[in-house]
Amino acid sequence: MPDFGANDLDAFWMPFTPNRRFKAHPRMLARAEGMHYATPDGRQVLDATSGLWCVNAGHNRSKIVEAIRRQAGEMDYAPSFNMGHPAAFAFASRIAQITSPGLDRIFFTGSGSESVDTALKIALAYHRARGKGTKTRLIGRERGYHGVGFGGISVGGIPKNRMYFGGLLTGVDHLPHTHGVAGNLFSQGQPKNGAELADALEAIVALHDASNIAAVIVEPVAGSTGVLVPPEGYLQRLRAICDRHDILLIFDEVITGFGRVGAAFAAERFGVVPDMICMAKGLTNAAVPAGAVAASEAIYQAMMDGADAPIELFHGYTYSAHPLACAAGLAALELYQEEGLFARALDMEPYWRAAVHSLKDARHVVDIRDFGLIAGVELEPRPGAPTARAMAAFETAFDRGLLIRVTGDIIALSPPLIIERGQVDQVVETIRAVLAGVD
Numbered sequence: 235m236p237d238f239g240a241n242d243l244d245a246f247w248m249p250f251t252p253n254r255r256f257k258a259h260p261r262m263l264a265r266a267e268g269m270h271y272a273t274p275d276g277r278q279v280l281d282a283t284s285g286l287w288c289v290n291a292g293h294n295r296s297k298i299v300e301a302i303r304r305q306a307g308e309m310d311y312a313p314s315f316n317m318g319h320p321a322a323f324a325f326a327s328r329i330a331q332i333t334s335p336g337l338d339r340i341f342f343t344g345s346g347s348e349s350v351d352t353a354l355k356i357a358l359a360y361h362r363a364r365g366k367g368t369k370t371r372l373i374g375r376e377r378g379y380h381g382v383g384f385g386g387i388s389v390g391g392i393p394k395n396r397m398y399f400g401g402l403l404t405g406v407d408h409l410p411h412t413h414g415v416a417g418n419l420f421s422q423g424q425p426k427n428g429a430e431l432a433d434a435l436e437a438i439v440a441l442h443d444a445s446n447i448a449a450v451i452v453e454p455v456a457g458s459t460g461v462l463v464p465p466e467g468y469l470q471r472l473r474a475i476c477d478r479h480d481i482l483l484i485f486d487e488v489i490t491g492f493g494r495v496g497a498a499f500a501a502e503r504f505g506v507v508p509d510m511i512c513m514a515k516g517l518t519n520a521a522v523p524a525g526a527v528a529a530s531e532a533i534y535q536a537m538m539d540g541a542d543a544p545i546e547l548f549h550g551y552t553y554s555a556h557p558l559a560c561a562a563g564l565a566a567l568e569l570y571q572e573e574g575l576f577a578r579a580l581d582m583e584p585y586w587r588a589a590v591h592s593l594k595d596a597r598h599v600v601d602i603r604d605f606g607l608i609a610g611v612e613l614e615p616r617p618g619a620p621t622a623r624a625m626a627a628f629e630t631a632f633d634r635g636l637l638i639r640v641t642g643d644i645i646a647l648s649p650p651l652i653i654e655r656g657q658v659d660q661v662v663e664t665i666r667a668v669l670a671g672v673d
């Protein structure tokens with residue numbers, strides 16, 4: 235292994251990272267297998283975040299590794315513009331088998347950010363194709379995270395992700411978030427209060443008129459902002475309002491897809507069928523970057539019937555349906571099925587819930603939220619130093635052999651779906667010890 239001195243660290247401008255702080259005290263990962271990372275000096279680190287919400291089946295799974303190796307030896311790359319390769323069509327067909335009924339048209343991208351921008355563009359093109367070209371306004375939600383493309387940060391609602399980049403897309407509005415509703419502290423699973431917040435969409439419709447609104451995009455469970463679980467009935471109300479006003483409903487399931495909430499997608503778990511689903515992360519178990527959008531047959535057919543040029547959608551990416559990504563994705567889907575990991579996550583949910591909520595009396599904890607194999611442990615911020623306490627907890631946990639994620643003053647947890655009960659206990663007790671020692 236190289237000696238990671240200051241000069242070795244300079245070239246890499248790290249994403250979403252305080253670069254100066256990291257490069258003064260770097261934390262390096264060198265290997266991974268199953269539930270663990272290993273540092274360059276061989277120290278084991280239990281992964282309580284699935285890498286970055288994405289390694290749902292655990293690390294370095296041989297089935298996926300071998301599929302990538304075989305594909306790389308046969309064909310490293312093939313274009314998807316006016317060309318095809320068998321794995322792309324097989325992968326799309328396999329995804330369509332587990333999406334919500336009718337969401338069986340799959341458009342491949344290279345990431346979650348690309349999936350979001352793709353879905354927004356499809357929404358605009360769909361309305362134009364059916365003669366409703368005035369429907370151009372896009373509705374996101376406060377505290378929403380939809381990647382880092384200009385479309386995604388425009389409909390997103392995390393201030394720091396938006397404030398540095400000018401006016402962004404025009405014609406965008408935002409629903410209120412669902413956090414902080416009275417009576418919802420320490421809710422286990424879906425909170426009881428707050429479904430009426432969906433009715434804010436009616437006020438937005440009244441302001442802009444439905445004839446000008448193309449789509450609403452939300453995360454079924456908002457992850458990167460700190461695990462905001464939808465109140466009971468909230469998503470159902472959003473669906474009904476969108477239906478009433480001919481507005482498309484897009485679910486950003488980049489985090490919640492592929493077993494994270496105990497089902498193939500959150501749409502299935504909540505019993506709400508959107509018009510499009512954005513996916514990435516667990517799509518390939520993160521072994522090769524990839525994303526996709528699942529669109530309804532109605533959207534696809536309107537685009538085919540209403541096309542005014544031979545190319546029905548002027549959109550795509552060099553790496554759409556990359557052969558290595560398709561190989562990894564097919565292997566990941568087989569692995570999820572063979573090991574029953576979606577059902578396993580649902581079965582593990584009660585134990586996970588009880589364990590994380592046992593931190594209610596831990597030092598600094600002001601709220602806990604959970605759904606599926608996700609949890610958010612919210613900490614009281616240090617006076618005058620927001621995010622500092624959580625960052626200290628992150629660094630201390632890593633030193634103690636546990637990888638967690640922090641966003642603001644919230645510890646966000648999303649372990650691989652293969653986690654065992656003893657490892658759940660280790661996650662919780664390590665966090666308790668960390669919080670006891672962090673000021």
